[in-house]
Amino acid sequence: MRIIDCHVHLNHYDGAPFKSLEERVQNLVNTMHASAVDSAIVLTSYVVNEDRPSLTKILEATKKHDNIAVVAGYSMDNHTDEDIRFYKDCLKDGRIKGLKLYCGYEHYYPYDKRYQRIYDMCIEYDVPAMFHTGDTFSARGKVRYSHPLNIDDVAVDNPSLKIVMCHLGNPWILDCQEVIYKNKNVYADISGFVVGEFTHSYEEFMADKIIELLNYAGEPRYLLYGTDWPISNMESYLKFVAGLDISEHARELLMYRNAESLFKI
Numbered sequence: 420m421r422i423i424d425c426h427v428h429l430n431h432y433d434g435a436p437f438k439s440l441e442e443r444v445q446n447l448v449n450t451m452h453a454s455a456v457d458s459a460i461v462l463t464s465y466v467v468n469e470d471r472p473s474l475t476k477i478l479e480a481t482k483k484h485d486n487i488a489v490v491a492g493y494s495m496d497n498h499t500d501e502d503i504r505f506y507k508d509c510l511k512d513g514r515i516k517g518l519k520l521y522c523g524y525e526h527y528y529p530y531d532k533r534y535q536r537i538y539d540m541c542i543e544y545d546v547p548a549m550f551h552t553g554d555t556f557s558a559r560g561k562v563r564y565s566h567p568l569n570i571d572d573v574a575v576d577n578p579s580l581k582i583v584m585c586h587l588g589n590p591w592i593l594d595c596q597e598v599i600y601k602n603k604n605v606y607a608d609i610s611g612f613v614v615g616e617f618t619h620s621y622e623e624f625m626a627d628k629i630i631e632l633l634n635y636a637g638e639p640r641y642l643l644y645g646t647d648w649p650i651s652n653m654e655s656y657l658k659f660v661a662g663l664d665i666s667e668h669a670r671e672l673l674m675y676r677n678a679e680s681l682f683k684i
């Protein structure tokens with residue numbers, strides 16, 4: 420079965436090997452190959468520094484890999500009007516497949532009016548707006564901004580905007596599933612459930628939550644496979660989804676069909 424991992428990063432994280440961006444791209448390619456992952460979508464960061472390459476650098480480093488697509492991180496605090504014009508050009512010619520907002524890391528609600536121009540751009544080019552939802556990897560994040568219920572306002576006020584709630588709003592998966600169920604323009608990815616590898620008991624714990632979500636929200640035309648690699652281990656994630664008790668049709672939607680049509684890859 421085809422596999423699209425819609426949520427990976429090329430940042431350098433503390434203590435990780437592969438200091439240069441080129442090495443990290445090669446590591447991504449090798450890891451995808453080892454796990455038979457066909458395509459991956461790299462999400463760029465909301466900040467640019469030595470460890471977090473700019474969109475320009477990531478586009479350059481990944482351009483010879485047809486199976487690696489890019490979604491651009493946007494930050495109200497760190498990006499200028501010029502950046503937005505560049506993002507628009509990239510959306511126009513297909514160099515980027517969507518935009519990602521880091522609410523929680525950035526201390527603004529998703530429905531903050533200042534984000535509206537980002538949503539308008541996504542609507543204009545028919546690409547998804549991805550949102551960090553749920554727990555933040557950094558203790559400096561403020562989780563009231565990343566709570567999944569905030570997404571409902573954006574979804575209702577922008578019915579033609581396609582929205583992806585990253586991480587299923589974990590640990591607020593119940594809230595996330597209501598927002599998904601209620602709003603047909605909302606999707607969610609299952610990335611970032613674990614730092615490193617799943618334990619057996621944690622696999623069972625999270626599998627129950629996914630089954631509950633499917634029972635509540637119905638056929639998973641909204642659910643996307645993603646890992647948050649390199650924070651989460653790709654092989655361990657595949658083992659986790661392989662253990663989910665779902666139909667073959669649901670598995671196809673989850674593993675590639677939804678991502679294929681949403682990101683047009």
Ligand SMILES: [Zn+2]
Nearest residue numbers: 426428611647
């Ligand atoms: Zn991520």
